[in-house]
Amino acid sequence: MESGNTVFQWLPCPVVFICTAHDDRRDIMTGTAMFVSEKEPLLTVSVATGHLTDQLITASGQFLVAVAAIGQTRLAIQLGSTRGEKMDKYTRFSIDTLPQDAGNGLIPKAVSSWMKCKVESSDTIKGYRVVTGRVVENGDLSRPPLVWHNDAFWNLISAPESGT
Ligand SMILES: Cc1cc2nc3c(=O)[nH]c(=O)nc-3n(C[C@H](O)[C@H](O)[C@H](O)COP(=O)(O)O)c2cc1C
Structure with a gap:
């Protein structure tokens, strides 16, 4: 039996940017x-409860998921x-975004794809809000995802497995 949080280490998962806004605040x-x-x-x-992301999802009833692409590890x-x-992270890190009509002007330009979601359900467990959203708009920029x-970032640029 391994010690430590093996779920966090072993379970491969997409790296995404969760983009939120409400009134005059964004994150x-x-x-x-x-x-x-x-x-x-x-x-x-x-999403960790109490963080601004959590507050903005709760207040607005929506969020955007942008799938990070290779080249965005630093971001x-x-x-x-x-x-x-x-801080306003968009300003702090000089994030160039897609136009307003694609993801409400919150999506970093160089992502792989994005999905705008309306909250369908929300529950809390151990300091995290687990939110399920329905995708109502999306866009594919066709870059390989991260x-x-x-404990490391990987890219998906090799050929898919054939399964035969
Ligand atoms: C690869 C990676 C994955 C992360 N995944 C999550 C996550 O699923 N949920 C979460 O609450 N924080 C996650 N974090 C940490 C948040 O990004 C971090 O707490 C961030 O400062 C929250 O931003 P906010 O305070 O502006 O809402 C992750 C960080 C990294 C580097």
Whole structure:
């Protein structure tokens, strides 16, 4: 039996930027996401309660998930180690965003894809809000995505496995 949080280390997961806004405030943080079903466009994120991201999701009833692309590791570290309560991260890290009509002007330009979600359910466990959202708009920028595994960032640029 391994010690430490093996779930966090061993379970490969997409690196995403969770983008939020309400009234005159906005925020962006590094996180992950999983799909809920093959039939419905639902996805789930887990966000530490009390953080600005959590507050803005709760206040607005929506959030954007932007899948980080190769070349965005530095940005993922920056947005995963700073708090929106203390700064506007878009300004602090000079984040260029897609136009307003693609992701409300909150999506970093160089991402892999993005999905705008309306909150369908929300629950809390051990200091995290687990939020399931329904995708209502999306866009594919066709860049290879970043993956988090074994405390490191990986890219997905090799050929897919054939399965035969
Ligand atoms: C690779 C990576 C994945 C992360 N995943 C999550 C996550 O799923 N949920 C979470 O609450 N924080 C996660 N974090 C930490 C948040 O990004 C960090 O707490 C951030 O400062 C929160 O931003 P905010 O305070 O502006 O909301 C992750 C950080 C990294 C680097």
